[in-house]
Amino acid sequence: MKILAIETSCDDTGVAVLEVSKTSNFKVLSNVIASQIKVHQKYGGVFPMMAKREHQRNLVPVFMRALKQAKLLKISNSQFLISKTEKIKEILGREPELYKKLVSFLKKYDKPKVDFISVTNGPGLEPCLWVGVNFAKALSYVWDIPVIPVNHIEGHILVNFLNPRPHALNPKSFPAIALVVSGGHTQIILVRKPFGAAQGKLFSYEILGETRDDAAGECFDKCAKILGLGYPGGPIISKMAEGIKPTNTLPRPMFNTKDYDFSFSGLKTAVLYADRKVANKNINYKRAMSAEVQQAIIDVLIKKTTKAIKDFGAKSLILGGGVSANKELRKQFKACLLGQEKLIDTELIFPEPKLSTDNGLMIAVTGYFNRRNSLQPGSVQAKKWEKIVANGNLRI
Ligand code: KG4
């Protein structure tokens, strides 16, 4: 079966095509991403309405590249039904630019051979989510194929199971603790019951803790802005911090609390105050401060995550989200969980760094697992496209 997946929850426009064999072997046919970094760089953050405009602009070209790479883009020799344009216009009523681009695509190309569409319907920036959701709905209407709405956070978790490794989906790896760390979220999630088809889901999830204010990625981004380093801050800070030993001068908010929650806004404020006192903001200062910021964030992430692993007897740690691409975070998690002390007998399940950040493939894999389970007796069925809505605050 072939799955077409669409991701527009933040500032990356992603479309992927995934082929899954009867024995659940995955073959990635395409995974195209258009980043909006250049647009948002000037502002040091993402403005939802600007991001929405970019998604409208990029979605059809990205979609065409994804189909072309998957060898599914075929020039049409039949007549596109003009009678369908009114309904498409209604579905894309709030995305007029996308409507025009989609109709010219549909006039020129045939329906690709895909079995269903999966699309991120939350959480994320709502105007951005709607672009992808309405696009998926329009395609579902025109081509008469089902749509599976996908939770973005679940996508960050399940992208780890794209290429089954010995531990992946092995019952012995569960319960697991997932740490999803991105620009919008920082959550510790208890992941249970592999193979449980209940509710049409592969796993059951329980959010144990999350950030009370800024997300970890947001903290990287805001601190980078204060230090004049550019956007997105995470990769830049990580690069600047390479080879620098932190001296632990910044606070570690909520480090000793008994819950699994985080708070990062105080850390950003501490960086702001410290920065005001520095007269010569040369490269050495920026590199040193980058190492301090990175280590402060890593310390709290590792502290709370290992606490959850111990408290729930987790057998594995699953990382996901943009911040999980951070080399130092991965290294320190490995050292802490698998090092000489080997405090915990835990498997580490990390995504390929390029699959840590937002992409369509994570939505394809999650759509596949949800669809596979929804086909089992007694579980939920694919939703009618009319019923799908975007929800910026969707919970896993
Ligand atoms: O998952 P993602 O692509 O988008 C959201 O769902 O938010 O995450 C983007 C975030 C940004 O805040 C970015 O600064 C951060 O991930 N990020 C990193 C690294 N790469 C991306 N943070 C730390 N180290 C990295 N190498």
Ligand code: ZN
């Ligand atoms: Zn994300």
